[in-house]
Amino acid sequence: MQEAFRYGRAAGRDDAPLRTELARLVPGLPAEIAAAVLGLAGGDAGVLREVAGALTAEQIRGAQPPPCTLPDGPLGRRCRAALAVLPARTRCALLLAATDPDLAPGELLAAGAAEDLAPAERAGLVAVTAGAVQFTPSVLRAIVYYDAPLAGRRSAHELLARVLDRRGERLRALVHRAAAAGGADETLSRELRAAAAEGPPRTAAAAYRQAAELTTDPAAAAGSLVAAARQAWLAGERQQAGLLLRRVSRRPEVRARARGLAGEMELREGDPVAARDILLDAAAHLVPHDVPAALEALLLAGEAVHLAGEHGRYGEVARRALALRRGDEAPPVALAFQQVAGLAGMYAGDHATAFARLRDVLRLAARVDEPAALIRAAGAAVLVGDDPRARALAGRAVALARDRGEVTLVPQGLEMAAFAGLAAGHHEAATAAATEGAALARATGQPALAQSHLGVLAVLAALVGDRESCVLRIREAGAHDTAQGPGEARALCQWALALLDLVEDRPRATVARLGALVVAASGRGNLIVQVAATPHLVEAVWRCDPPTPAAGRDPHAAALDRAFEPFDRWTAGTGQPAWLALRARCRALRAAEPQTAEEHFREALRQHGRGDADFARAHTELLFGRDLRRRRRPGAAREHLRSAVETFRLLRAEPWAAQADVELRAAGAPVPPDPAGARELTAQQERIARLVADGATNREIAQQLFLSPRTIDHHLRNVFARLGVRSRTELARRLS
Structure with missing residues (x-):
């Protein structure tokens, strides 16, 4: 508990503006020192400046521990003066509240200290809500705790241990007992490890850390430190996890587990190639000691391969993972094996195997209640085109992760929800998921994940022609190509720019961008973006030069064939109306015979009628109407163009509505009036x-x-x- 203030921060708070200010004040500050300063600041720029200004040269170099309380500057003196005038009983009550950031008013009441907080409340130093005691400013909590003498802190921990034990809060009570201990205690260390296995991540991290301090067994201490690091990582405390990993001994089995966690953290921070190598190395060393941990490392290595855009290497990862299968695994592990087999089939172009195995994943998901497994199941649902199932699984994963305090997993689940909403045409839901996901990913030390969320937001902005928002989000993402080609975030940003070109009637520019993205070298690229962007590539080629029976093959035909063939097979395998509609639309745009094109367009509209993607249906009607008008059938075109105009207006997709307006006028019909300021704002x-x-x-x-x-x-x-x-x-x- 003593380190809670040094590293603690509000879960989900994005410190990006303060991080920028800290980098300006103290350039080159080590990451763990910066994290401690930001945690101490608690979002307060004044506190940040005072702490940063008092850092010693040794702290700036990382040679000494970071500060744990406010220095004796102007703000520190004002805070201490405000505390000094309070009654002694109030200061004791404040120390109890400061000793445990999770202490609830009912627990203070049980400790006999709740009423003594009243003078501090009247002075505006604390606010007692139904669930917590909040210090104002938040750094006051650290001042109260660390200014107290060691004996006073130990007494506070001992009192809280008794209170929490009586109230059934065994893990928290054990952590306080450990904080009050004066030396090694093997029995208490074992109790902490046993209780931490079932506790929420933030408390479990403290428990494992205390267990390491209380044992004289080097192996037990190292194992506890790795477990503490994993729980800190799940709780969103990235730098704390990194610091704990540095303390791990060189025992092979423990070091491999540490390497697995380090690889996972590297993956979320933005270097999937380095993460892949770390994770594969960790898996090789874990197999003799810890098969479940080895499997987890291989699953993450497979994700790294995907994010790096080198899916040609997935087969190697899959073979190593599937060699661990025994056939009697629990549902979460069986789910993982089926997903590996399904992804291997997908990347190899064996759609029959891929869909069968990935649908097995969805069946197993009903028997799983682990957020990480449910996130993988949501990804499987995206890959088989079952967007409603993906949204449901992602929502369940996010709710469970929030409830368990596994805040690092929340933005990962929101990513799946955003992808599913984007694919299904539920743009508002996708925007909400990606916006929250980007903020939470940054706050939990997952910048690469934040980039992917921003890439989704860029695509969503481009879809409705919002150039300014799209470009800003691309710049904010700052995503770069990997050595293997565009990673996921970069692929999303390139897709967004290609969409802007298409919306703004520059189809040749769209073909140039998407041609490089969708028709990648064998084994390269981002599978999800390649599939999702194919309809836009097909449309862009059609708008450049619509096919006719006499035209022969256009210069883009061969590349388009290579892109369309896997898309055509994949969409057929989904059996989902939304994707079957896009498949039929693409076939219509590629058809040279007018009658064939019309049949495919009508099939697309029939499939749209089975789903609920209004934007995609309006887009199909716009293209169908444009095709009919070009084939000199203006009367037939007007029905579809009028419907497209009305839908795009209702959805506030103004650039697409403008395109439909132009086509409708060219078809000889007046443009319908904008309905009743139906929605005055975009x-x-x-x-x-x-x-x-x-x-x-x-x-x-x-x-x-x-x-x-x-x-x-x-x-x-x-x-x-x-x-x-x-x-x-x-x-x-x-x-x-």
């Missing part, structure tokens, strides 16, 4: 307006939506103009 404007009405500043909105404050100001001026309001107060009243 989706982005409405989101910003709601945040303004809730009291958020432009800078806060910019951070939340991954846009610049200048862009927020621009959108807000348009909101005021559209709604006829002149102030934020009027806007709040209007929206209420």
